[in-house]
Amino acid sequence: MSAEVRTDAIAPGVLAAALDEATARIAAAGVDEAAARTDARLLAAHALRVEPSGLDVLSAGPVPAEFWAYVERRVAREPAERIMGHAWFMGQRFALAPGVFVPKPETAEIVEDAINRLRGLIRRGNPSPVVVDLCAGPGTMAVSIARRVPEAKVYGVELSEAAARVAVRNARGTGARIVQGDARDAFPELDGTVDLVVSNPPYIPIGLRTSAPEVLNYDPPLALWAGEGGLQMIRAMEKVAGRLLRRGGVLLLEHGRYQLASVPLLFAETGRWRDAESVATSNDGCLTAVRGAALGEVG
Numbered sequence: 001m002s003a004e005v006r007t008d009a010i011a012p013g014v015l016a017a018a019l020d021e022a023t024a025r026i027a028a029a030g031v032d033e034a035a036a037r038t039d040a041r042l043l044a045a046h047a048l049r050v051e052p053s054g055l056d057v058l059s060a061g062p063v064p065a066e067f068w069a070y071v072e073r074r075v076a077r078e079p080a081e082r083i084m085g086h087a088w089f090m091g092q093r094f095a096l097a098p099g100v101f102v103p104k105p106e107t108a109e110i111v112e113d114a115i116n117r118l119r120g121l122i123r124r125g126n127p128s129p130v131v132v133d134l135c136a137g138p139g140t141m142a143v144s145i146a147r148r149v150p151e152a153k154v155y156g157v158e159l160s161e162a163a164a165r166v167a168v169r170n171a172r173g174t175g176a177r178i179v180q181g182d183a184r185d186a187f188p189e190l191d192g193t194v195d196l197v198v199s200n201p202p203y204i205p206i207g208l209r210t211s212a213p214e215v216l217n218y219d220p221p222l223a224l225w226a227g228e229g230g231l232q233m234i235r236a237m238e239k240v241a242g243r244l245l246r247r248g249g250v251l252l253l254e255h256g257r258y259q260l261a262s263v264p265l266l267f268a269e270t271g272r273w274r275d276a277e278s279v280a281t282s283n284d285g286c287l288t289a290v291r292g293a294a295l296g297e298v299g
């Protein structure tokens with residue numbers, strides 16, 4: 001028997017074993033087991049300077065020294081994306097910067113919905129539907145939509161200068177147009193012409209500290225807090241989307257799990273929307289509402 005096959009001797013230095021150990025250490029710090037494994041893999045790929053999809057072929061290889069330093073930071077509940085300086089969202093790499101919101105996996109559920117709706121519009125004879133992403137952050141929704149539906153005309157607006165700069169960079173080559181500004185008065189030139197508005201605005205009620213430490217300690221306050229009840233920006237997004245959307249246009253709006261009743265009610269009370277309904281996503285909630293006409297509104 002040759003010494004090379006003694007896996008007990010070589011396992012501690014081998015990537016596959018290191019991933020198991022890192023997953024256990026991150027999970028022991030309070031992170032969900034599946035998320036801990038995902039993060040261990042992301043950090044290993046980052047240390048090896050490969051894409052996460054290229055990790056499996058290296059699983060019998062050595063572990064770079066930086067990996068354990070990254071794992072220590074993750075165990076202290078620093079988000080993997082902050083450690084790496086970028087995020088992976090729907091299989092694509094998004095640049096980040098300090099003070100820029102980290103895209104969350106549950107937002108992909110809303111983006112997939114948006115993509116399906118846009119493809120449906122194209123099939124039904126609208127060759128280049130118009131989409132607006134309000135509060136675009138690093139361009140998460142706008143850029144993902146523009147990549148997957150190149151026929152769409154995609155616009156995004158973001159207030160934070162740092163986030164808007166990063167979003168413009170992430171949008172390069174996709175056709176998405178991102179501007180820095182206040183979503184509340186964005187794109188007046190598009191009023192009444194937009195087919196789909198997507199938004200993941202700040203919606204956490206002041207003082208509610210149930211979000212994960214990765215969010216509370218590392219995402220920028222401008223991305224999180226939305227006054228008492230958390231409905232301040234949602235109320236504003238209702239007005240902006242109502243102004244931008246054409247009759248029959250659709251709004252997809254991410255909100256908190258604790259707002260599944262209050263958000264559709266807020267929309268129903270305005271009289272501007274049809275079929276305003278919220279469903280739970282894997283971590284939060286999402287409202288779908290169709291722009292109708294308010295009582296007495298002409299056009």
Ligand SMILES: C[S@@+](CC[C@H](N)C(=O)[O-])C[C@H]1O[C@@H](n2cnc3c(N)ncnc32)[C@H](O)[C@@H]1O
Nearest residue numbers: 103135136137140158159160182183200202223
């Ligand atoms: C929860 S983050 C979502 C970012 C991105 N849409 C995503 O899903 O990853 C909310 C974003 O809204 C931005 N924001 C806050 N107030 C805004 C405003 N008045 N106008 C435009 N953007 C705003 C924040 O800077 C932050 O980037």
